[in-house]
Amino acid sequence: MTALSFQPRLDPRLETVLGLIRADTHADLGTDHAGLPIRLIQTGRVRHCIGVELNAQPLELARRQVARAGRTEQIELRLGNGLAPLQPREVQSVSMTGLGAGTIAGVLARGQADGKLPPRVVVQCNDSPLALRIWAQEAGYHLAAETLVAGYWPYPVLVFEQAEGTDPAYTDLPEAAALRFGPQLLREGHELLRPVLADAYGRYAPAAAPGRSAQRELDAVIEALVYLGWTVEEIRQ
Known part of the structure; x- marks a missing residue:
């Protein structure tokens, strides 16, 4: 296989992230084996990419992948934590995938405090995005797009x-429903909201009681169902 024919395989969630990135210079935090940066360059969605990895072993594997793809001049790899290895205004956008929302929000907050957070952020979290939506509102970032990817x-x-x-x-x-389940997803009536709401209902309904946090979470689920015109029975089928 030649460098020109080598294309890392991305799973559906990373393919979705790929399609939402377009910049002159982009940074991928927690880049792992650099599959996303390589595909960003190969598809022409970015001209230059910086991959940041916290651990030395996956960074070395990333270097091998980048060399195998023949993209060492366009992809720079750096060892470090979050946005720390970047310079202020060095990139126009940043991505972070495969972690919890609270962890991602913490990285973004620290990067913003250091003046290194770019104006566009693309994230994929492995749990509820509530912490990210709250971070964005407090940090002066608006929601430009959101979706759910089956996996x-x-x-x-x-x-x-x-x-x-x-x-x-x-x-x-x-408000509560939009923050927890996504304003654009609610407006769209995204089909994958059904299992998300069913899971939330199943977790919070048994523990709900006045004054309990489970009751507030359950109220948000009910708000979402009322807005969507769905019933509990429909989402649990």
Whole structure:
């Protein structure tokens, strides 16, 4: 196999992330084996990519992959934590995938405090994106796009862009439901919301009681169902 024919295989969640990135220079945090940076370059979606990896062993594997693809001049790999190895205004966008929402939000918050967070952020988390949506509202980022990707469970993929004022994505929606389940997903009535809501209902309904956190979570599920016009029986089928 030649360098020109070598194309790393991305799973559906990373293919979705790939399609949401376009920049002159992009950074992929926690790049693992550099599959996403290689495909970003191969598809022409970015001109230059920086892959950041916390651990030395996967970074070395990433170097081999980049060399195998013949992209060493376009992909730079750096060892470090989150956005720390980057310079302010060095990239126009950043991606982070395969981690919990709270972990990702923490990395983004630290990067913003250091002046290294770019104006566009593409993330895929392995749990509820609530922490990311709250971070975005507090950090001055608006929700530009979001979707769910079928997999071991429905994987949330979100795009945030730096903007001023109140995020219009949440206008005229029940606030708790929109924050927990996604304003654009609610407006769309995304089909994968059904298993997400069914799982949330199953976890919180048995423990719900006035004053309990489970009751607040259950109320958000009910808000979402009312907005969508779905019943508990429909989502649990």
